[in-house]
Amino acid sequence: MKIGIFISGTGTNMAAICRNFFENRLTGVDEISFVLSDKKNAPGLEKAEKFGIKTIILPKKKDEAKEDYETRLLEAVSPFGTKLIVLAGFMKVLGTTFLSGYEGKIINIHPSLLPSFKGVDAQGQAFDYGVKVSGCTVHFVDETLDGGPIILQQPVFRQDDDTNETFKARILEQEHILLSRAISIVSCGNYSINGRYVLVGR
Numbered sequence: 001m002k003i004g005i006f007i008s009g010t011g012t013n014m015a016a017i018c019r020n021f022f023e024n025r026l027t028g029v030d031e032i033s034f035v036l037s038d039k040k041n042a043p044g045l046e047k048a049e050k051f052g053i054k055t056i057i058l059p060k061k062k063d064e065a066k067e068d069y070e071t072r073l074l075e076a077v078s079p080f081g082t083k084l085i086v087l088a089g090f091m092k093v094l095g096t097t098f099l100s101g102y103e104g105k106i107i108n109i110h111p112s113l114l115p116s117f118k119g120v121d122a123q124g125q126a127f128d129y130g131v132k133v134s135g136c137t138v139h140f141v142d143e144t145l146d147g148g149p150i151i152l153q154q155p156v157f158r159q160d161d162d163t164n165e166t167f168k169a170r171i172l173e174q175e176h177i178l179l180s181r182a183i184s185i186v187s188c189g190n191y192s193i194n195g196r197y198v199l200v201g202r
């Protein structure tokens with residue numbers, strides 16, 4: 001299956017996917033067709049170029065309507081014929097204009113155990129709340145914020161001497177593993193959905 005990756009920032013999740021792909025550890029994926037960033041200076045772009053992957057920079061224009069931006073996004077990615085789009089630190093919430101073109105074909109990594117701590121800085125929200133365990137989630141993307149059916153989750157326990165930064169770093173380490181596992185599951189069609197429940201391995 002051909003996949004595309006959307007990023008907004010550092011792109012460490014994207015780089016982990018690329019590493020797994022080029023080391024033949026990403027079952028079901030034949031090609032990473034592009035890495036798209038909505039931020040011109042996202043450090044992840046350089047990482048993608050080092051892997052030799054085509055990069056696309058597509059920022060939202062000032063005052064541009066969400067629908068118009070998403071139409072441009074669709075136009076930019078549809079020529080690649082990718083069957084799966086992976087949001088790897090893409091910080092825009094996609095609406096129906098984009099989603100209608102890729103229903104059930106977009107997955108996202110979020111740095112908390114959803115449905116807890118949706119939105120930005122989920123790790124900081126969890127840390128400040130004082131949770132003993134948080135983690136990361138890969139889920140299908142629908143029109144709700146961080147709300148689509150969950151594919152995989154990985155708990156990460158907070159240690160007493162964790163700072164916000166160390167907790168975040170240990171969650172990120174697990175994200176790098178979890179996202180590639182989820183990509184392979186979806187690419188191989190190794191799942192079924194029963195209501196909101198994603199049954200892996202059927």
Ligand code: GAR
Nearest residue numbers: 009010011012013014089109110111
């Ligand atoms: C990751 O922690 C990812 O889970 C998070 O942004 C970070 C991107 O890091 N995404 C979200 O918060 C989406 N709601 P990266 O650019 O180094 O992969």
